[in-house]
Amino acid sequence: VLIAGNWKMYKGPEETVSFCAALAARLADVEGVDVAVCPPFTSLAEAVRLLDGTNVAVYAQNAHWEREGAFTGEVSPTMVAEVGADGAVIGHSERRQHFCETDETVAKRIRCVLDSDLRVIACLGETEEEREQELTEAVLSRQADAVIGAVDQDAAERLTIAYEPVWAIGTGKNATPKQAQDAHAFLRGLLVDRYDRATAGAVRLVYGGSVKPENAAELLSQDDVDGALVGGASLELESFAAICETAAGIRS
Numbered sequence: 001v002l003i004a005g006n007w008k009m010y011k012g013p014e015e016t017v018s019f020c021a022a023l024a025a026r027l028a029d030v031e032g033v034d035v036a037v038c039p040p041f042t043s044l045a046e047a048v049r050l051l052d053g054t055n056v057a058v059y060a061q062n063a064h065w066e067r068e069g070a071f072t073g074e075v076s077p078t079m080v081a082e083v084g085a086d087g088a089v090i091g092h093s094e095r096r097q098h099f100c101e102t103d104e105t106v107a108k109r110i111r112c113v114l115d116s117d118l119r120v121i122a123c124l125g126e127t128e129e130e131r132e133q134e135l136t137e138a139v140l141s142r143q144a145d146a147v148i149g150a151v152d153q154d155a156a157e158r159l160t161i162a163y164e165p166v167w168a169i170g171t172g173k174n175a176t177p178k179q180a181q182d183a184h185a186f187l188r189g190l191l192v193d194r195y196d197r198a199t200a201g202a203v204r205l206v207y208g209g210s211v212k213p214e215n216a217a218e219l220l221s222q223d224d225v226d227g228a229l230v231g232g233a234s235l236e237l238e239s240f241a242a243i244c245e246t247a248a249g250i251r252s
């Protein structure tokens with residue numbers, strides 16, 4: 001199980017130091033769950049420094065598809081690796097919505113991240129309108145094809161897919177456990193078509209969208225839900241730690 005906290009555009013270096021120190025201490029005895037934080041770029045180095053030697057990994061929130069070049073404002077996977085981070089989140093719906101991220105750029109970014117020996121959390125999910133029009137599976141299929149088309153069998157163990165229905169992100173309105181399980185089972189089927197069974201089973205499918213301590217247990221106990229990508233509730237130590245402890249309790 002993986003519980004990853006997406007900090008979005010919150011927590012500069014100073015706050016990162018105090019938060020990570022407290023998080024490491026709080027989770028020192030929590031076993032059976034992989035935990036990660038995803039700070040903004042300028043806080044990555046501090047997070048890596050504070051969490052070195054702990055059970056908490058560090059992911060960037062994005063990375064470019066080239067290792068270097070004339071791409072003002074972008075950060076490459078090589079640079080993310082150089083600060084000691086473990087991976088990068090790619091294709092978050094906020095990137096797709098506000099920064100013109102497409103399936104094509106998502107696939108390119110994923111390839112470069114994996115080529116840099118990093119892990120990737122690739123995000124996908126339907127909008128409310130798409131769900132209402134019964135387009136959920138068509139959208140997931142299109143987005144997942146782009147993601148898994150970019151990941152060879154031998155790199156798939158470093159892939160996590162985050163199913164994040166757009167209507168559930170930051171809205172307080174989470175998917176029901178059944179909606180999450182149905183989407184994850186559908187995605188698992190696509191993985192089985194692409195990889196051998198063992199590999200398809202090993203790709204982690206995490207759910208994201210208004211996960212809180214109150215709903216974590218029922219979402220995380222679904223068969224194909226291998227963890228959570230947590231936004232808002234990852235910004236407070238107590239709520240994030242509570243979700244991590246819930247995950248550890250379910251899987252142990």
Ligand code: PEP
Pocket residue numbers: 006008164168169170171172208209210211229230231232233
């Ligand atoms: C996210 O940022 O990926 C997310 C799921 O946010 P929230 O938990 O706030 O809905």
